[in-house]
Amino acid sequence: MGNQGRKTPRLVADRRYGKTAKAPAKSRAKTAARKPATPTRTRRKGGGGGSGGGRGPVAWIRRLFRWVLRLFWVVTWRVTAVVLLVTALAVAYVYAGLPDVRALLDGRARGSVTMLDREGDVFAWRGDQFGGVVTADTVSPDLRNAVLATEDKRFYRHFGLSPRGIASAIRINLSEGRGPLSGHGGSTITQQTAKLLCLGVEYDESEWESEADYVQDCRRGSLSRKAKEAIYAMAMEAKYSKNEILSIYLNRAYFGGGAFGVEAAAQRYFGVSAREVNASQAAMLAGLLTAPTRLAPTTNLERSQARAATVLRLMNEQGYLTDAEAQAAQNDPATLSEAAEAQAGGYFADWVMDSGPELFTRDTTEDVIIQTTLDQRMQRAAEEALDWVFENKVSDGSEAQAAIVVMSADGAVRAMVGGRKSRVTGAFNRATMAKRQTGSAFKPFVYATALELGYEPTSIVVDEPYCRNIPGSGQWCPENYDKKFHGRVPLIRALAQSYNIPAVKVAESVGLDLVRRVASDFGIDNELAEGPALALGASESTLLEMTGAYAGILNGGSSVTPYGLVELKLLGEDDPLMRKSGGIGERVIQQEAAQKLMGMMYEVVQSGTGARAKLPDRQAAGKTGTTQAARDAWFLGFTADYVTGVWMGYDDNTPLKGVTGGGLPADIWRETMVRVNEGVPVKDLPMIRVEPQPQVQQLPRSQPRQNQDRDRDATINRMLNELLGPATGGQ
Incomplete structure (x- = not known):
C-alpha cells in the first residue's frame, strides 16, 4: 500500500540479471578486435572452401588416412602378437624334440668302401664317406674361418636368421631377373644345418620311393618350407651353442666326391686331417659348399682353385688373413694328393667292387675296408706306357682303344687299365668286360x-x-x-x-x-x-x-x-670277415x-x-x-716276376690299319714292362x-x-x- 501513487519503474534486462559494470577501455578494444571471427563462421556455414577448416575434402582425406593408420596399427600389433606367440610355441615345440648334439654329428647312411693298395695306403673310395667326427674347436682355424667368411660372416651375431642377409639375397635375385626366393637364399649356417637335418625328419624306406626323393624333398625352397626351416633354426639356436651348430654343419655338409663332412673331404682330396689343412686347402674345401659336385677338385682342379682364390679374398677382407698370408696362399694353391689324382681308383677299383661279395661292396650297409693287390707304382707305369705309345706312335685323332693288365704269377692283379682314359669311375672296362x-x-x-x-x-x-x-x-x-x-x-x-x-x-x-x-x-x-x-x-x-x-x-x-681283394673287414674291427x-x-x-x-x-x-x-x-x-681283318691285336707275355697282357682294337670292331699283335701291342707291352721292372732284381725265366x-x-x-x-x-x-x-x- 505504501507504493500507491508512485510511478512504477521500467523493467530492463540488466536489472533482471544483476547490474553489469562498464568494461574498461582495454577490454572493449579486445572485444572489438575479436569481432572479425564472425564473418569466418559465416563463410564456413555458407560452404566456402577454406583451407584451414575441418570440413573440406583435404580434411576428410586426412581424417580417413588417420583412421586407416589407427586401424592398421590396431590390427598389426594384434596380428604380430599372435604370430610371435605362435612362433614361440612352435619354436618351443621343436626345441623339446631336438636330440643331444652328439646324435646329430653323423647322419650319413652307412655303406662306404675304402680300398687300400698292397702297401696299406688308401687309393680309392666308393659310397658315401664319413671321415670321423670333428668339432668347430678341433678343426684347423683356417678351415673354420674360411667357412664363416664364405657362408655366414655374421654367424656369431644373429639368432638363427639374418634379415639383412635375406633382404640382400632378395635384392640380388630380383636384380638378376629371378623370383625373390629363386637363386640366392640368404640362409645362415644355422638354416643350412636345419636343411641338412631335413628339419628333424628321418628317412623312412616305407614312405619314399628312394633316398634320392627324400633328399630332394628336404631341399625344397617353397615359402612354407622356408618358414619351417626358420622355426627349426631358431629352436636350434635356443638348444645348442654356436660352436655346436657349426660342428653339426662341418660334419654333415657334402663336399663332393662322396665325402660328407670336412674330415672325409680333407682326407679324400689332400690326404691330411681337417685339423691340419692349411689356408689354401681350407679355402678350397669351403669353396666346395656352394656347388660340391661341379667344383670338386677331382672333377676340375682349375675351377676348384679359382673358387678357392675367391674364398681367400673374402678371408682377407674380413680380417681372417693378413695381406701377406692371403697372397702366400694365392701363390701356392691347393693340389690333390696322389690318391685323389687316381680318380677314386679307376678301372681297378671298379673291378674290385664288381667282383667282390655284393653284400659288402655294391650293396653294403656297413663301412668296409678292403685291402687289395694294387701296386700304385705299377698302375702309373701302365698308364704312362699307354699314353707314351699313343702320343708317339699312333696317328692323331685315332679312336682305337687299348687295355692292360699286370699281375703276379699267382693271379694277384697289380695294375689295370681299361681304356685310354684311365682316370674314370664306372666306365666300360675293356680289360674285364670286352x-x-x-x-x-x-x-x-x-x-x-x-x-x-x-x-x-x-x-x-x-x-x-x-x-x-x-x-x-x-x-x-x-x-x-x-x-x-x-x-x-x-x-x-x-x-x-x-x-x-x-x-x-x-x-x-x-x-x-x-x-x-x-x-x-x-x-x-x-x-x-x-x-x-x-x-x-x-x-x-x-x-x-x-x-x-x-x-x-x-x-x-x-x-x-685273378684276384684283387686280399682282405675285407668292417671299419673299426680288427678281425677280417674274409x-x-x-x-x-x-x-x-x-x-x-x-x-x-x-x-x-x-x-x-x-x-x-x-x-x-x-x-x-x-x-x-x-x-x-x-684276329681276322685285324679287328683285335694282342700281346701277352711275362718276365720272371710279372705277367702282362695288352689288347688293342676298336670298340665297334672296326679293323685296325697296319696293326698286328707284334706291332703296337708289343710296343705297349715293352714300355709297360720296362717301367714295371724298374728297381726289380733281374732273374731268369724258369x-x-x-x-x-x-x-x-x-x-x-x-x-x-x-x-x-x-x-x-x-x-x-x-x-x-x-x-x-x-x-x-x-x-
Missing part, C-alpha cells in the same frame, strides 16, 4: 697240350697246304699270315713265327676237345669254338682271363684265378711241360713275331695275336730251353679219318687217366 677273339694268342694252349702228351719243342710238323671239310660249312683251308708254306718245321719255330697250319695240325693231332679242356682249365672260361679254327683263336675271351691263363704258364702249369678269393688252383699241365712251353715262348720274343717286345735287361717270353735242331719224332702228315679219331680217343684217355690223374693242388 670279350674279343684271341687270335694267335690262343696257340700256347695248343702247344701246352702237345707238350703234356709227350711232344717236344723240336718235334716236327709239316707246314703244307691243308684243307678240312667242316660239316655245315664246307671246305676250310687255313693259311699262314705270310701266305707261304714252310715245309718241315719244329714246334718251337712254328710257335715263334705263329704259323697257322702247323697249329691246326697239332691241335687235331692231340684232339680239339683236349685242347679245349686245357684252355678252360687255365681259366679261359668262355664258350670255346668246336671246329679246328679253335687252334687259331676263333673263340672269345677277356684280357683279364687271358692274362690269368698266361700266369698259369709262368707259375709252372697250375691254374690261377680273405682273398683267388690265387693258384689245380695243376693243368706238368711243370716240365710248362717250362718247355716257356722256352718256346721265349723264342717268340727273341727271334719271332714278338721281337719288338724284347726287354733290354732281362728275359721275356710271350705271344702275339691278331724255362727249359731247347736246341734248335729237329728230333726224329714227327707229327703225322696225314692219316685216315678213322685212325685220327681212334688215336685222339686213346690220347684223351691216356692223358686223363695217367698224366692228369687226380688234382694235385697248387704249388
